[in-house]
Amino acid sequence: GQQLNQSPQSMFIQEGEDVSMNCTSSSIFNTWLWYKQEPGEGPVLLIALYKAGELTSNGRLTAQFGITRKDSFLNISASIPSDVGIYFCAGRDFQGAQKLVFGQGTRLTINP
Amino acid sequence: DAGVTQSPTHLIKTRGQHVTLRCSPISGHKSVSWYQQVLGQGPQFIFQYYEKEERGRGNFPDRFSARQFPNYSSELNVNALLLGDSALYLCASSYTGTEDTEAFFGQGTRLTVV
Numbered sequence: 293g294q295q296l297n298q299s300p301q302s303m304f305i306q307e308g309e310d311v312s313m314n315c316t317s318s319s320i321f322n323t324w325l326w327y328k329q330e331p332g333e334g335p336v337l338l339i340a341l342y343k344a345g346e347l348t349s350n351g352r353l354t355a356q357f358g359i360t361r362k363d364s365f366l367n368i369s370a371s372i373p374s375d376v377g378i379y380f381c382a383g384r385d386f387q388g389a390q391k392l393v394f395g396q397g398t399r400l401t402i403n404p
Numbered sequence: 405d406a407g408v409t410q411s412p413t414h415l416i417k418t419r420g421q422h423v424t425l426r427c428s429p430i431s432g433h434k435s436v437s438w439y440q441q442v443l444g445q446g447p448q449f450i451f452q453y454y455e456k457e458e459r460g461r462g463n464f465p466d467r468f469s470a471r472q473f474p475n476y477s478s479e480l481n482v483n484a485l486l487l488g489d490s491a492l493y494l495c496a497s498s499y500t501g502t503e504d505t506e507a508f509f510g511q512g513t514r515l516t517v518v
Contacts, residue, residue: 296446298446325506327509332511333511333512334408334494334496334509334510334511334512335447335494335509336509337506337507337508340506380446380447382446390435390437390452390459390460390498390505390507391437391449391452391460391462392437392439392447392449392496392507393449394446394447394448395446396444396445396446397444397445397446
């Protein structure tokens, strides 16, 4: 199936460090979304981006919608232990159906 | 308010059997989507339903079917189960299912086919 190219696949960092991950696509999307998933749970929406070039923050999280509409990045500042999880980017191309196309995920591990 | 609820949470089936998974959307939401998440990958879109009608279908075989009921709850059915159908099945609900409304996911049903 169609997927976005998300990198890195995994990150091992120290508590307090900043984190950056990104997502690229060969297709244009009208909306970019970033989700976090913890074990045994469904994805939880962190940030939604609706316009090319848009930069949006949610607490320590900042995400941007690329100008070309084919990429997005997510930054987490001053990481804390509860940031551990798998982060997914998702693109939405509304063509009569609200279909989300997900990346492979970035697994974040934090050493205290 | 309750979030998206899915049942059962875990299920073990034998190859060749069929399975029915259930989803109740957030109160007031009229659209339900289904996703399959294989271990180590991102979710893959299976179906979207809005007001009991199919709005979209992903690249899945005809063994997969779904329906939405008048109360907006939904069922996902999978026939002739294969080992490769083992996955976390996620349901997401949204208010209208259009591009200006966000989808919220349930905790998923973990299906194991043996």
